[in-house]
Amino acid sequence: MRTLKIAVVASMFALAGTASAANPDAGKEKSKPCAACHGADGNSAAADFPRLAGQHYDYLVKAMKDYKSGARKNAVMSPQVANLDQRDFEDLAAYYSKQQGLVTRKNSYLVH
Amino acid sequence: MLVVMKRLSYNCALPGIRLLPLFNMKTPNVLAAACAFAFASAAFAAEQPAGNADRGRDKSSMCVGCHNIPGYKTAFPSVYSVPKLDGQHAAYVVSALRAYKSGERKHPSMRAIAASLSDQDMADLAAFYAAAPAQQASR
Numbered sequence: 479m480r481t482l483k484i485a486v487v488a489s490m491f492a493l494a495g496t497a498s499a500a501n502p503d504a505g506k507e508k509s510k511p512c513a514a515c516h517g518a519d520g521n522s523a524a525a526d527f528p529r530l531a532g533q534h535y536d537y538l539v540k541a542m543k544d545y546k547s548g549a550r551k552n553a554v555m556s557p558q559v560a561n562l563d564q565r566d567f568e569d570l571a572a573y574y575s576k577q578q579g580l581v582t583r584k585n586s587y588l589v590h
Numbered sequence: 591m592l593v594v595m596k597r598l599s600y601n602c603a604l605p606g607i608r609l610l611p612l613f614n615m616k617t618p619n620v621l622a623a624a625c626a627f628a629f630a631s632a633a634f635a636a637e638q639p640a641g642n643a644d645r646g647r648d649k650s651s652m653c654v655g656c657h658n659i660p661g662y663k664t665a666f667p668s669v670y671s672v673p674k675l676d677g678q679h680a681a682y683v684v685s686a687l688r689a690y691k692s693g694e695r696k697h698p699s700m701r702a703i704a705a706s707l708s709d710q711d712m713a714d715l716a717a718f719y720a721a722a723p724a725q726q727a728s729r
Binding site: 521522524525526527528529531532533534535536537539540549550551578579580581582583584 | 657658659660661668670671672674676677678679680681682685686694695724725
Protein backbone atom coordinates (compact mmCIF):
# COMPACT_ATOMS: atom_id res chain seq x y z
CA MET A 479 0.00 0.00 0.00
CA ARG A 480 2.80 2.36 0.93
CA THR A 481 4.59 1.51 -2.30
CA LEU A 482 1.44 2.24 -4.24
CA LYS A 483 1.13 5.66 -2.58
CA ILE A 484 4.71 6.49 -3.42
CA ALA A 485 4.18 5.37 -6.98
CA VAL A 486 1.04 7.52 -7.30
CA VAL A 487 2.77 10.58 -5.85
CA ALA A 488 5.82 10.02 -8.03
CA SER A 489 3.71 9.73 -11.16
CA MET A 490 1.87 12.93 -10.23
CA PHE A 491 5.21 14.72 -10.02
CA ALA A 492 6.24 13.23 -13.34
CA LEU A 493 3.01 14.42 -14.97
CA ALA A 494 3.36 17.88 -13.45
CA GLY A 495 6.95 17.98 -14.67
CA THR A 496 6.05 17.23 -18.26
CA ALA A 497 3.12 19.65 -18.16
CA SER A 498 5.25 22.59 -17.08
CA ALA A 499 8.13 22.18 -19.54
CA ALA A 500 7.61 24.36 -22.60
CA ASN A 501 8.16 22.41 -25.79
CA PRO A 502 9.61 24.31 -28.77
CA ASP A 503 8.78 21.46 -31.16
CA ALA A 504 5.14 21.57 -30.13
CA GLY A 505 5.37 25.34 -30.45
CA LYS A 506 6.57 25.02 -34.02
CA GLU A 507 3.49 22.93 -34.85
CA LYS A 508 1.20 25.41 -33.09
CA SER A 509 2.86 28.36 -34.85
CA LYS A 510 1.48 27.53 -38.29
CA PRO A 511 -1.46 29.97 -38.06
CA CYS A 512 0.98 32.68 -36.87
CA ALA A 513 3.29 32.28 -39.88
CA ALA A 514 1.01 34.19 -42.28
CA CYS A 515 1.85 37.44 -40.52
CA HIS A 516 4.92 36.73 -38.38
CA GLY A 517 6.86 34.53 -40.80
CA ALA A 518 7.58 30.81 -40.50
CA ASP A 519 10.41 31.35 -38.01
CA GLY A 520 9.10 34.61 -36.50
CA ASN A 521 11.04 36.84 -38.88
CA SER A 522 8.06 38.67 -40.36
CA ALA A 523 8.39 40.00 -43.88
CA ALA A 524 5.94 42.88 -43.43
CA ALA A 525 7.03 45.73 -41.17
CA ASP A 526 3.59 46.13 -39.58
CA PHE A 527 3.93 42.75 -37.90
CA PRO A 528 6.55 42.48 -35.18
CA ARG A 529 9.51 40.20 -35.55
CA LEU A 530 9.21 37.49 -32.87
CA ALA A 531 12.33 35.45 -33.66
CA GLY A 532 14.83 35.69 -30.83
CA GLN A 533 12.47 37.65 -28.58
CA HIS A 534 12.59 36.84 -24.86
CA TYR A 535 10.51 33.83 -23.83
CA ASP A 536 8.85 35.51 -20.86
CA TYR A 537 8.02 38.66 -22.81
CA LEU A 538 6.30 36.60 -25.51
CA VAL A 539 4.26 34.70 -22.92
CA LYS A 540 3.25 37.97 -21.27
CA ALA A 541 2.27 39.55 -24.59
CA MET A 542 0.00 36.61 -25.50
CA LYS A 543 -1.54 36.52 -22.00
CA ASP A 544 -2.21 40.26 -22.20
CA TYR A 545 -3.92 39.86 -25.58
CA LYS A 546 -6.08 37.09 -24.15
CA SER A 547 -7.00 39.01 -20.99
CA GLY A 548 -7.69 42.18 -22.94
CA ALA A 549 -4.96 44.09 -21.10
CA ARG A 550 -3.44 44.58 -24.55
CA LYS A 551 -5.84 45.19 -27.39
CA ASN A 552 -5.36 44.31 -31.02
CA ALA A 553 -8.08 43.46 -33.52
CA VAL A 554 -5.96 40.76 -35.18
CA MET A 555 -4.28 39.23 -32.13
CA SER A 556 -7.27 39.00 -29.78
CA PRO A 557 -9.16 36.35 -31.78
CA GLN A 558 -5.89 34.50 -32.49
CA VAL A 559 -5.14 33.86 -28.81
CA ALA A 560 -8.74 33.45 -27.63
CA ASN A 561 -8.64 29.67 -27.90
CA LEU A 562 -5.05 29.18 -26.73
CA ASP A 563 -4.10 28.30 -23.17
CA GLN A 564 -1.04 28.86 -21.00
CA ARG A 565 0.60 25.72 -22.33
CA ASP A 566 0.16 26.92 -25.92
CA PHE A 567 1.67 30.30 -25.00
CA GLU A 568 4.69 28.60 -23.41
CA ASP A 569 5.24 26.27 -26.37
CA LEU A 570 4.96 29.11 -28.89
CA ALA A 571 7.25 31.33 -26.85
CA ALA A 572 9.78 28.50 -26.52
CA TYR A 573 9.80 28.09 -30.31
CA TYR A 574 10.10 31.76 -31.26
CA SER A 575 12.60 32.65 -28.55
CA LYS A 576 14.95 29.96 -29.89
CA GLN A 577 14.95 31.29 -33.48
CA GLN A 578 17.59 33.63 -34.86
CA GLY A 579 16.34 37.17 -35.14
CA LEU A 580 16.17 40.01 -32.63
CA VAL A 581 19.30 40.90 -30.71
CA THR A 582 20.35 43.22 -27.89
CA ARG A 583 23.11 45.68 -28.77
CA LYS A 584 24.99 46.53 -25.63
CA ASN A 585 25.83 50.22 -25.20
CA SER A 586 24.71 50.73 -28.78
CA TYR A 587 24.19 54.44 -28.27
CA LEU A 588 27.92 54.89 -27.61
CA VAL A 589 28.91 53.37 -30.96
CA HIS A 590 29.38 56.00 -33.65
CA MET B 591 0.59 56.04 -54.81
CA LEU B 592 1.59 52.68 -56.19
CA VAL B 593 3.29 51.92 -52.90
CA VAL B 594 0.15 52.86 -51.01
CA MET B 595 -1.98 50.71 -53.28
CA LYS B 596 0.33 47.73 -52.89
CA ARG B 597 0.34 48.18 -49.16
CA LEU B 598 -3.42 48.50 -49.16
CA SER B 599 -4.01 45.33 -51.12
CA TYR B 600 -1.56 43.46 -48.92
CA ASN B 601 -3.23 44.63 -45.74
CA CYS B 602 -6.68 43.84 -47.10
CA ALA B 603 -5.72 40.40 -48.24
CA LEU B 604 -4.02 39.23 -45.09
CA PRO B 605 -6.67 39.91 -42.45
CA GLY B 606 -9.27 38.57 -44.91
CA ILE B 607 -7.48 35.25 -45.11
CA ARG B 608 -6.86 35.14 -41.39
CA LEU B 609 -10.43 35.98 -40.41
CA LEU B 610 -12.36 33.93 -42.94
CA PRO B 611 -12.58 30.72 -40.93
CA LEU B 612 -13.34 32.60 -37.72
CA PHE B 613 -16.12 34.85 -38.92
CA ASN B 614 -17.85 32.92 -41.65
CA MET B 615 -21.18 34.71 -41.32
CA LYS B 616 -19.69 38.15 -41.02
CA THR B 617 -17.08 37.83 -43.72
CA PRO B 618 -18.20 40.79 -45.88
CA ASN B 619 -18.38 43.11 -42.87
CA VAL B 620 -15.08 41.97 -41.49
CA LEU B 621 -13.42 42.34 -44.88
CA ALA B 622 -14.89 45.79 -45.32
CA ALA B 623 -13.74 46.80 -41.86
CA ALA B 624 -10.29 45.35 -42.45
CA CYS B 625 -9.95 47.23 -45.72
CA ALA B 626 -11.20 50.46 -44.18
CA PHE B 627 -8.71 50.02 -41.39
CA ALA B 628 -5.93 49.21 -43.85
CA PHE B 629 -6.78 52.29 -45.90
CA ALA B 630 -6.75 54.46 -42.80
CA SER B 631 -3.43 53.04 -41.65
CA ALA B 632 -1.93 53.38 -45.14
CA ALA B 633 -3.00 57.02 -45.30
CA PHE B 634 -1.71 57.50 -41.78
CA ALA B 635 1.61 55.86 -42.60
CA ALA B 636 2.08 58.25 -45.50
CA GLU B 637 2.07 61.14 -43.01
CA GLN B 638 4.77 59.59 -40.86
CA PRO B 639 8.06 61.48 -40.92
CA ALA B 640 11.08 59.60 -42.25
CA GLY B 641 13.32 58.27 -39.51
CA ASN B 642 17.04 58.98 -39.17
CA ALA B 643 18.97 56.21 -37.43
CA ASP B 644 21.84 58.50 -36.35
CA ARG B 645 19.47 60.96 -34.72
CA GLY B 646 17.62 58.00 -33.22
CA ARG B 647 20.83 56.79 -31.60
CA ASP B 648 21.34 60.21 -30.04
CA LYS B 649 17.77 60.13 -28.71
CA SER B 650 18.03 56.58 -27.39
CA SER B 651 19.66 57.46 -24.06
CA MET B 652 16.36 56.94 -22.23
CA CYS B 653 15.79 53.57 -23.92
CA VAL B 654 19.16 51.88 -23.56
CA GLY B 655 19.09 51.63 -19.76
CA CYS B 656 16.46 48.90 -20.15
CA HIS B 657 16.45 47.81 -23.80
CA ASN B 658 20.20 47.55 -24.39
CA ILE B 659 21.27 45.62 -21.33
CA PRO B 660 21.24 41.95 -22.27
CA GLY B 661 18.77 39.99 -20.16
CA TYR B 662 17.46 43.04 -18.30
CA LYS B 663 14.12 42.56 -16.56
CA THR B 664 11.42 44.97 -15.50
CA ALA B 665 10.78 45.22 -11.78
CA PHE B 666 7.45 47.07 -12.01
CA PRO B 667 4.54 46.45 -12.40
CA SER B 668 5.54 42.81 -12.98
CA VAL B 669 8.80 40.98 -13.57
CA TYR B 670 9.62 39.90 -17.10
CA SER B 671 12.40 40.43 -19.63
CA VAL B 672 12.35 43.80 -21.37
CA PRO B 673 11.65 43.11 -25.05
CA LYS B 674 14.53 43.10 -27.50
CA LEU B 675 14.25 45.93 -30.00
CA ASP B 676 17.41 45.57 -32.08
CA GLY B 677 16.35 44.25 -35.46
CA GLN B 678 12.67 45.03 -34.92
CA HIS B 679 10.69 46.56 -37.80
CA ALA B 680 10.53 50.35 -37.68
CA ALA B 681 6.79 50.48 -38.42
CA TYR B 682 6.05 48.20 -35.49
CA VAL B 683 8.24 50.23 -33.10
CA VAL B 684 6.42 53.41 -34.11
CA SER B 685 3.00 51.78 -33.66
CA ALA B 686 4.00 50.48 -30.21
CA LEU B 687 5.26 53.92 -29.12
CA ARG B 688 2.09 55.59 -30.41
CA ALA B 689 -0.05 53.05 -28.53
CA TYR B 690 1.88 53.76 -25.32
CA LYS B 691 1.55 57.52 -25.83
CA SER B 692 -2.20 57.30 -26.38
CA GLY B 693 -2.65 55.02 -23.38
CA GLU B 694 -4.06 52.25 -25.56
CA ARG B 695 -1.13 50.08 -24.51
CA LYS B 696 -0.33 50.21 -20.83
CA HIS B 697 3.00 50.29 -19.10
CA PRO B 698 3.80 53.06 -16.61
CA SER B 699 7.37 53.83 -17.65
CA MET B 700 6.74 53.35 -21.36
CA ARG B 701 3.72 55.62 -21.20
CA ALA B 702 5.75 58.38 -19.55
CA ILE B 703 8.60 58.03 -22.02
CA ALA B 704 6.40 57.82 -25.10
CA ALA B 705 4.42 60.86 -23.95
CA SER B 706 7.61 62.91 -24.26
CA LEU B 707 8.28 61.80 -27.85
CA SER B 708 7.23 63.62 -31.02
CA ASP B 709 6.35 61.78 -34.23
CA GLN B 710 9.85 62.63 -35.49
CA ASP B 711 11.46 61.23 -32.31
CA MET B 712 9.52 57.99 -32.72
CA ALA B 713 10.51 57.67 -36.37
CA ASP B 714 14.17 58.30 -35.53
CA LEU B 715 14.21 55.80 -32.65
CA ALA B 716 12.45 53.21 -34.81
CA ALA B 717 15.02 53.73 -37.57
CA PHE B 718 17.82 53.32 -35.03
CA TYR B 719 16.48 50.04 -33.69
CA ALA B 720 15.53 48.71 -37.12
CA ALA B 721 19.05 49.49 -38.38
CA ALA B 722 20.50 46.75 -36.19
CA PRO B 723 20.64 43.71 -38.45
CA ALA B 724 18.57 40.91 -37.01
CA GLN B 725 20.56 37.69 -36.79
CA GLN B 726 19.41 35.68 -39.74
CA ALA B 727 19.01 31.98 -39.53
CA SER B 728 21.11 30.11 -42.07
CA ARG B 729 18.96 30.09 -45.18
